[in-house]
Amino acid sequence: MGSRSSSEFPWRGALALLLLVLAGALAGGCVTVRPEEREYLADPAMTFGSEGTAGAQEEHVLTNREGSYGAGDVTGGGCGCN
Amino acid sequence: MRVQLTARHRLLALAAALAALAPTGARADTGEFDAYSTLFYEFGGPLEMLVVNPRANLRVDPADELSLNASYDADIVSGASVAVVDAPSTEVDAITSATQLDDFRSVISGGLTARSQYGSIRGSYAYGFESDYRSHSFTIGARTDLFERNTTFDLSYARGFDEACLLNQPRVQEAVERRRLDSSDGCFDDENVDRTSEDIDLQTFQGSWTQAWAPIFVTQLTVTAQLIEGFQSNPYRAVWLGRSAAQEHHPNTRFRYAARLSARLWVEPLSGAIQANVRAYRDNWDVRSITAELAYEQSIDGAVRIRARGRYYTQGAAAFYSDNYALMPRGQYFTGDRELADMESFMAGLQLIWQVTSGTEGASLGPFQTFRLVAKADFIHHQFPNFRYGGASVPNNNSIVGTLGVDLVF
Numbered sequence: 504m505g506s507r508s509s510s511e512f513p514w515r516g517a518l519a520l521l522l523l524v525l526a527g528a529l530a531g532g533c534v535t536v537r538p539e540e541r542e543y544l545a546d547p548a549m550t551f552g553s554e555g556t557a558g559a560q561e562e563h564v565l566t567n568r569e570g571s572y573g574a575g576d577v578t579g580g581g582c583g584c585n
Numbered sequence: 586m587r588v589q590l591t592a593r594h595r596l597l598a599l600a601a602a603l604a605a606l607a608p609t610g611a612r613a614d615t616g617e618f619d620a621y622s623t624l625f626y627e628f629g630g631p632l633e634m635l636v637v638n639p640r641a642n643l644r645v646d647p648a649d650e651l652s653l654n655a656s657y658d659a660d661i662v663s664g665a666s667v668a669v670v671d672a673p674s675t676e677v678d679a680i681t682s683a684t685q686l687d688d689f690r691s692v693i694s695g696g697l698t699a700r701s702q703y704g705s706i707r708g709s710y711a712y713g714f715e716s717d718y719r720s721h722s723f724t725i726g727a728r729t730d731l732f733e734r735n736t737t738f739d740l741s742y743a744r745g746f747d748e749a750c751l752l753n754q755p756r757v758q759e760a761v762e763r764r765r766l767d768s769s770d771g772c773f774d775d776e777n778v779d780r781t782s783e784d785i786d787l788q789t790f791q792g793s794w795t796q797a798w799a800p801i802f803v804t805q806l807t808v809t810a811q812l813i814e815g816f817q818s819n820p821y822r823a824v825w826l827g828r829s830a831a832q833e834h835h836p837n838t839r840f841r842y843a844a845r846l847s848a849r850l851w852v853e854p855l856s857g858a859i860q861a862n863v864r865a866y867r868d869n870w871d872v873r874s875i876t877a878e879l880a881y882e883q884s885i886d887g888a889v890r891i892r893a894r895g896r897y898y899t900q901g902a903a904a905f906y907s908d909n910y911a912l913m914p915r916g917q918y919f920t921g922d923r924e925l926a927d928m929e930s931f932m933a934g935l936q937l938i939w940q941v942t943s944g945t946e947g948a949s950l951g952p953f954q955t956f957r958l959v960a961k962a963d964f965i966h967h968q969f970p971n972f973r974y975g976g977a978s979v980p981n982n983n984s985i986v987g988t989l990g991v992d993l994v995f
Contacts, residue, residue, distance in 0.1 A: 520808060520844070524794050527806075528736055536735050540800040543851040548858035548882035548890065551795060551805045551847060557936070557959050557988045560623040560638055564986055568967070570900050570924045571866040571874040573791070573809030573843030 616645040621959070621990030627664070629981035631683050634664030654709075655695040662688040667974055668765065670833075670921025671825040671909060680974045686821075690715035696724070704729030716769035717750040717820070722787075737795040745787030748773075751820045752832075753781040760834040760917070765823040783816035801851035811841040824921040827911035833920045836905075841868040845876075857883035860894070871904035872925060889939050896932035908971050923979060926972035934963030934986070957992035 536544065547553040554561070562575050620641045627634040640658035647653065665683040696709025706727045713720040726741030750772035757763050771777035793807040815837060823830040845864035852859060864876040880894030903925040905918035940957045943950040950956055967982040 517810075524792075524806065527796065528731070528738075528794060534735060534796075534798055535733060536797045536800050537733075541797070543801050543853070544797055544803055546851070546858065546884070548860070548884065548892075549803055549849045549851055551803075551849070554936075555992075556619050556621045556640060556642060557623075557961050557990055560621060560640065560988055561961075561963070561986060563638065564623065564625050564636070568924065568965075568984075569874070569898060569928065569930070570872045570903070571843065571864075571876070571898075572841055573789075573811060573866065574807045574845035574864050575809075 615954075615995065616643070617992060617994045618643050619990060619992040621988060623986065623988040625984060625986050627981045627984035629979075629983060631680055632665050632667070632979075632981040634662070634666075634686075634981065634984075636663075637661045650700050652698040652700075653695075654697070656693075658692050660688070660690040660715075662686065662690070666821070667921070668767075668821065669823045669825060669830045671911070671973075671975055672830060673825060673911075673975065680977050680980065688715055688717075690718070692720075694722075717766075717772045718747065719773070720745060720747040722746075735797045737793075739791075739793045739795070741789075741791045743787070743789040743791075745785070745789075747785035747787065747815070748782050749785060749816050749820060751781050751783055751816070753779055760919075761826055761829075761831045763832045763834070765830075765832040766820040785813060785815035785817065788812045801853065803849050805845075805847045807845045807847070809841075809843045811839075813839040813841070818920070819922065822921045824910055824919045826914075826919065831919070833922065834918050835920060836870060836918055839868055839870060842866065855883065857881060870925070872900060872902070874898065874900040888941065888945075889937070891938075892936040894934060894936075896930075898928070898930040898932070900928040902927045902971070908973055923969055923972045927970050928972075929968040929970075930965055932963055932965045934961065936961040953993050953995045955992070955994035957994075959988065959990040959992070961988040962986070 543549060552558065566572055618641075620639075622640070623638040625634075625636040625638070638658060638660050640656065642654060642656035644652055644654040664686050666686045667680060668684045690713060692711055692713040694709060694711035696707060698705055698707040704727060707725070709724045711720070711722045711724075713722070722743060722745040724741060724743040726739065728737060728739040730737050750766065750769060752764055752766045754763055771780045773782065774780065789809065789811045791807065791809045793805055795803065795805045797803045817837065817839060818833045818835045820832060822833050824833050843864060843866040845862060847860070847862040849861075850859045851857075858881070860878075860880040860882060862876070862878040865874075866876070867873040876896065876898045878894060878896040880892055882890060882892040884890050903920065905915045906920060906925050907913045907915045908926070910919045937960045938957060940955060941948050941950065942955050943953065963986045965984045965986065967979070967984075969979045969982065972979055
């Protein structure tokens with residue numbers, strides 16, 4: 504066990520996830536939140552990554568104490584406020 | 586003393602780099618400076634661990650379409666670690682024979698972001714150094730907004746070139762004969778024949794999709810894939826194998842995958858937001874984990890925000906993990922790393938943010954637009970059902986994390 508060749512990358516899983524994202528994004532394209540309706544979405548409490556440096560430092564601590572890594576916050580809330 | 590002088594010189598170099606980025610000749614339209622410090626204290630008997638992590642970051646926007654940033658952060662580590670995991674002893678157990686650990690790690694980084702009406706691209710570089718480890722990391726990324734900015738895609742790729750110090754043992758053929766490193770003295774010194782180094786190459790891909798579904802509901806899906814190739818053991822840690830102890834031996838290749846779904850829901854009657862995250866992780870060492878997090882953030886009078894949250898984490902052990910390699914070996918690899926054992930953790934905490942904006946209710950901040958004070962505290966409890974030092978359970982399974990920071994927007 505342990506080492507695995509790059510040919511064992513889970514391509515099928517990655518492809519399924521990509522298709523899911525594309526389908527979701529197309530569905531999301533049918534949703535329209537108008538600019539004047541984005542007051543709450545622009546609030547820092549609704550914005551991903553708004554923890555900024557404090558959030559990054561916490562992730563640094565947890566990554567060093569757990570066996571897992573990745574999929575941290577990506578800044579932004581899709582609100583068009585940046 | 587040598588370390589202190591070196592650190593001082595590096596701080597001076599950083600100050601010079603920050604000064605070069607500061608708006609001297611060209612006037613910056615906007616910018617931000619933040620300084621944060623996080624304290625991590627893990628307590629329990631002789632294995633206490635204290636890590637102080639100060640960080641300063643400066644961002645200037647010389648034009649609407651361009652941001653430049655530079656930052657410095659450090660890890661100042663003091664504590665004790667177990668040198669030989671599961672060492673048999675009739676008089677002292679592995680914990681009371683723990684060795685003192687002191688380390689000082691610095692990371693200097695800089696980057697830029699260019700924006701247009703279609704999205705943004707960014708690039709950054711970071712250099713990390715400490716007595717026994719060096720790293721170079723390059724990151725590029727891009728993001729774009731679609732569908733009237735209700736949808737955002739973000740992609741990034743990071744490449745890391747790290748180097749770890751080891752004990753030089755050219756005659757050793759088998760991992761079970763390899764001795765651990767007992768000190769960082771002489772590391773990265775070409776004239777010291779007792780030390781050598783091994784490379785670690787890292788590639789990290791990350792993509793995210795952020796979607797506003799309604800005026801009060803937004804989600805984010807983030808996926809990360811990482812490939813690490815090279816030396817991934819702790820050179821200081823040895824594992825008792827029955828007749829002798831050897832430096833722990835991990836596989837040289839690790840594929841790591843993580844996916845996280847986050848959602849935020851605005852609760853209009855309370856003027857607050859419910860925040861929920863679920864993350865799944867697995868890798869080719871067979872470590873699997875689930876993380877669930879729930880938080881509530883409340884705004885009070887627009888100037889104060891308070892956030893309470895809880896987090897649960899559960900992890901399955903690596904396929905080659907054993908609590909006793911003398912009796913239960915697991916193939917060619919062996920580890921004394923508790924982060925590769927079965928694990929559960931519970932975390933709860935509060936965050937308080939106080940923000941003053943110039944012009945609001947007559948507030949004057951001089952050259953600054955916004956002043957923000959952030960205070961944060963969390964308590965973490967870990968459980969290791971099948972990790973022991975000899976016959977002793979992990980004593981340092983509780984920790985506190987505190988952060989204090991200031992943001993200045995100008």
